[in-house]
Amino acid sequence: MAAPSIEIKHFKEVREENNLTQAEFAKILGIKNSTADIERGRTKLSGKIVAELLSQFNINPLWVFGESGQKYLKVGHADVMPKVITLNPEEDSENILMVNQKAAAGYPHNVQDVEWYNQLPGFNLPLPEFRNASYRGFQVEGDSMLPNYSPGDWVMAKGIGSMQDVTNNRVYVVVMYDSVLIKKVQKLPDPSKILLLSFNEEYLPIEVKVTDIQELWQVNSKLTFNLDNPSQSGLFQQLQQSMEELKEELQAFKAHRKENS
Structure with missing residues (x-):
């Protein structure tokens, strides 16, 4: 058994x-x-x-799920840490799940549903920038973050444990209860609220309650593709293919090292 x-x-x-x-x-x-x-x-x-x-x-x-030594969370404080993570059994490491525009529509409502995450592709990036933390990829939708982030781009973001870990004026993926937003975050004198800012000046700032935030992911990099034919499915297939090629190269490298050790 x-x-x-x-x-x-x-x-x-x-x-x-x-x-x-x-x-x-x-x-x-x-x-x-x-x-x-x-x-x-x-x-x-x-x-x-x-x-x-x-x-x-x-x-x-x-x-x-064995991914944190902290057993209890303080009720009454905003819990913005990742609710679910997935592991790659072959690599014995955490997957970087990729949330495209279509999946983002259902993400807020399934943020704690372990089985729902199985539909999302997951990858491992063998880079030091993606170690010792939970990372997730989100696809940019709309033009509110132009010119820094274009529609169809992907942002790679690190999970944040609490609002105390938020750095003022950094870009975050903000998972609300009804939407997923990519915005610059600005703290306010009232700690129960934050301001969400767009790079595109046509969009007004949004003031939200911290308790209305389910997860916060700090953006630390982005993936940009050729947008001559900006179909969502095409971009996602390119990303998936690139990730698979990177994974194959890493496995070949490990096999070569083992043979020569």
């Missing part, structure tokens, strides 16, 4: 620490009957259940 996964171990740990039976735990989390099937590995841990662990017990979603 296979050993239980880290998320199942942590799930059971929360129940036992709170001295709850499987039936009692299930009732709190909105699960029918019992949590027995989850603890036996027969039923997957859904995004909804992970969200309930956060809501009911202040459990950090990243801790559940």
